[in-house]
Amino acid sequence: MSSGTSVHCIVVTPERTELDAQCEALKLPMYDGELGILPGRAPMVGRLGYGLLKLQSATGEQSWFVDGGFVQVTRDGVYVLTNRLLKPEQIDRKSAEEELQRATEMVATTPQTRSVKERALAQARGKLRISS
Numbered sequence: 583m584s585s586g587t588s589v590h591c592i593v594v595t596p597e598r599t600e601l602d603a604q605c606e607a608l609k610l611p612m613y614d615g616e617l618g619i620l621p622g623r624a625p626m627v628g629r630l631g632y633g634l635l636k637l638q639s640a641t642g643e644q645s646w647f648v649d650g651g652f653v654q655v656t657r658d659g660v661y662v663l664t665n666r667l668l669k670p671e672q673i674d675r676k677s678a679e680e681e682l683q684r685a686t687e688m689v690a691t692t693p694q695t696r697s698v699k700e701r702a703l704a705q706a707r708g709k710l711r712i713s714s
Contacts (some may be wrong), residue, residue, distance in 0.1 A: 632708025
């Protein structure tokens with residue numbers, strides 16, 4: 583971690599570094615639940631789920647939709663690698679409902695197609711949870 587009272591958070595997508603900020607606390611959607619991170623957190627690596635990344639700083643709370651990926655917590659900071667980072671207002675509820683419908687209708691007869699369907703369902707459900 584960067585200092586005793588803050589956490590340095592960097593979020594990277596395939597296109598660019600989307601976020602590079604100091605925060606007091608951070609909450610991430612993990613594959614199997616949520617993870618809260620405070621200064622001094624033990625190092626770890628984890629698999630991200632689909633949902634809301636919340637960053638708490640002196641200026642207030644900010645939120646983004648995280649599209650899966652990985653997180654690494656080190657002494658120097660929190661590094662998030664994700665496919666996409668979107669503000670909640672960028673997600674349209676109707677589009678998310680349509681994505682969920684398409685994912686539900688996908689035929690999954692092999693382990694590979696089941697994996698694709700499960701990912702599409704999780705992604706659409708994550709978007710629906712935070713859409714307005």
